[in-house]
Amino acid sequence: MSETTLNNNKMIYVIDDESDICQLVSQELELFGYSVRTFTTGTQAGHAIRTRPPEICIIDLGLPDMDGMELVKQLCDKHNVGVMILSGRNSVPDKVLGLELGADDYIVKPFIPRELVARVNSLVRRLENTGTDTRSETRSASFAGLCYEPSTLTLTTADGIQAELSSAENDLLIKLLKAPKTILSRDQLMGESAGPFDRSIDVRMSRVRKKIELDPKNPEIIKTIYGVGYILTTDVSWNS
Known part of the structure; x- marks a missing residue:
């Protein structure tokens, strides 16, 4: 075809x-x-x-x-x-x-x-x-004291504070949540094309970190493995 x-x-x-x-x-x-x-x-x-x-x-x-x-x-x-x-x-x-x-x-x-x-x-x-x-994930994910609901793109902290993710942020976060403690390359996170700018994945990851990290400039939940990709450092539990 x-x-x-x-x-x-x-x-x-x-x-x-x-x-x-x-x-x-x-x-x-x-x-x-x-x-x-x-x-x-x-x-x-x-x-x-x-x-x-x-x-x-x-x-x-x-x-x-x-x-x-x-x-x-x-x-x-x-x-x-x-x-x-x-x-x-x-x-x-x-x-x-x-x-x-x-x-x-x-x-x-x-x-x-x-x-x-x-x-x-x-x-x-x-x-x-x-x-x-x-985008079809319906279960919620708990990790590092946070709860993420992909169906509503809503992230909730232990204190009940909520933040809404964009669809692009959701794509990145879900891929990390489905492969905890595993290094994912930029190609794995962005698909076959990371776009025409080297910074595109870094910019989007920065946006995700601002919503899940206590100190986005010194991230503990999503770490950069320089020259390789990114890793979600925590365990993840999925709730039906």
Whole structure:
């Protein structure tokens, strides 16, 4: 079965106020079997996402009605969708912020359409691979005095203080919880592609640590094994 056939049921939303960009991206993705809808404002896209979430949203940061970073944050916090930023902003702070908010990829304009499709294909495969392993988990996990409920993405401390994880944070934490006291490589944690930036896994791990560690700068629960990956240092019990 061809990759084009496999993509037939995959919906991509392109959110960009430049109609020529929307048309270019849409045409290229449709050649590879994707269904595409385009939006010129974040508000339009937000309504559509609540009605029918896509597999991936490709978001320009320069939207007319909001900063695209705001939309990225909303999607990563509230929806299980892949997020790709497509922007003319080429600064390191913008790239790092986008990844910190939970974006899966960051592509700078001008871009090569075929490369964009390749990255979409890679992200779709990664989301499919992580979907079975992490997003369908219904049991709660207890570790290091914490309780995590994957079904609600809620982490609770022994004092009853709660924090909500994004879907990207959930993916990382569940993989660690299912392999306690085992070193996991970056590839194992991020799938076949860790994204175009070396810092992407580190940025996301930092976000998880801020929610589970007493001192995120000197972590005790999730330790870095330099040059190899990460390890969850505690025992984990799963509750049905």
